[in-house]
Amino acid sequence: MSDSVIEIRNLSKVYRDFWGRAKVRALNSLSLDVKRGEVFGLLGPNGSGKTTTLKLLLGLLFPTEGQVRILGEPAHDVEKNERIGYLPEESYLYRFLNADETLDFYGKLFKMTKAERRERRDALIKRVGLEHARRRQLKEYSKGMTRRIGLAQALINDPELVLLDEPTSGLDPLGTADMKEMIRELKNEGKTVVMCSHLLADVQDVCDRIAILFRGELKVIGSVQELLEAKEETQLVTSSLDDATIREVESVLEKHGANLKSFSHPTSTLEELFLRTVKESEARPGRRFEPGERPSATTES
Numbered sequence: 001m002s003d004s005v006i007e008i009r010n011l012s013k014v015y016r017d018f019w020g021r022a023k024v025r026a027l028n029s030l031s032l033d034v035k036r037g038e039v040f041g042l043l044g045p046n047g048s049g050k051t052t053t054l055k056l057l058l059g060l061l062f063p064t065e066g067q068v069r070i071l072g073e074p075a076h077d078v079e080k081n082e083r084i085g086y087l088p089e090e091s092y093l094y095r096f097l098n099a100d101e102t103l104d105f106y107g108k109l110f111k112m113t114k115a116e117r118r119e120r121r122d123a124l125i126k127r128v129g130l131e132h133a134r135r136r137q138l139k140e141y142s143k144g145m146t147r148r149i150g151l152a153q154a155l156i157n158d159p160e161l162v163l164l165d166e167p168t169s170g171l172d173p174l175g176t177a178d179m180k181e182m183i184r185e186l187k188n189e190g191k192t193v194v195m196c197s198h199l200l201a202d203v204q205d206v207c208d209r210i211a212i213l214f215r216g217e218l219k220v221i222g223s224v225q226e227l228l229e230a231k232e233e234t235q236l237v238t239s240s241l242d243d244a245t246i247r248e249v250e251s252v253l254e255k256h257g258a259n260l261k262s263f264s265h266p267t268s269t270l271e272e273l274f275l276r277t278v279k280e281s282e283a284r285p286g287r288r289f290e291p292g293e294r295p296s297a298t299t300e301s
């Protein structure tokens with residue numbers, strides 16, 4: 001079995017107007033892979049093509065050029081969607097159903113038996129922390145509760161791959177922490193997660209790898225650790241040193257018996273990386289960084 005759950009090759013999407021005239025090139029020759037079991041973050045400013053990518057993966061849109069294979073099948077094969085969970089940016093759940101009825105409804109769509117539906121529904125409601133509100137109509141739900149039931153719905157079919165569009169948007173810090181924990185749990189269960197988000201700190205916390213899109217083009221891709229680690233610098237953390245020792249420390253650290261508590265490359269934040277990528281992409285539209293390469297703070301613009 002290939003360890004790539006998603007294989008995107010030279011994918012382009014041009015939206016056309018009513019008369020078939022090209023209106024927007026939302027994606028331009030995108031190629032990337034998502035590996036089994038990783039949490040992958042798709043980032044980019046508004047309108048950079050993130051949602052378009054997710055919809056192409058689900059086969060909800062047809063590509064203008066290029067190929068997408070997902071779970072070993074072509075993206076237009078809708079049967080593979082039975083193995084995928086999708087949390088859209090905007091919830092499209094029925095407002096007059098309660099949480100129990102909602103999950104029961106989606107369980108029926110996946111042809112689950114009554115007993116399976118009940119078991120799955122109870123487990124998911126517990127998992128997303130909605131036990132107190134399971135019999136309230138969704139129209140009464142807060143934004144955070146709506147995100148939670150949306151996630152439960154996305155997981156009803158116990159999917160191998162979960163696509164999350166802005167999973168933490170509108171959540172308070174507690175809700176965000178819960179959502180991040182739930183994403184980590186999905187990873188621990190061996191599931192693959194792809195998430196789009198503008199909330200960079202959240203992405204930094206949960207994603208193994210990220211890609212940054214800019215106007216439909218891939219600009220940066222790599223592991224979060226690799227992209228944020230400043231290899232050209234070294235950071236030492238020691239026990240408190242007196243001034244004299246500090247002056248000598250570069251040459252004689254070991255001789256002075258300092259207690260070296262950590263030894264690492266300092267990391268920047270995903271926010272810095274994101275802003276530098278956008279700035280560099282605006283200044284030099286043709287510039288594309290190699291996998292794992294990143295625009296440095298000193299990149300000229």
Ligand SMILES: Nc1ncnc2c1ncn2[C@@H]1O[C@H](COP(=O)(O)OP(=O)(O)OP(=O)(O)O)[C@@H](O)[C@H]1O
Nearest residue numbers: 015023024026044045046047048049050051052053
């Ligand atoms: N149905 C559509 N018809 C025409 N243009 C569209 C359509 N959907 C998206 N677009 C355009 O395609 C581009 C990419 O949009 P997309 O929604 O994929 O971006 P995004 O990165 O998800 O943005 P956001 O962060 O705002 O959600 C934008 O210029 C958008 O206006």
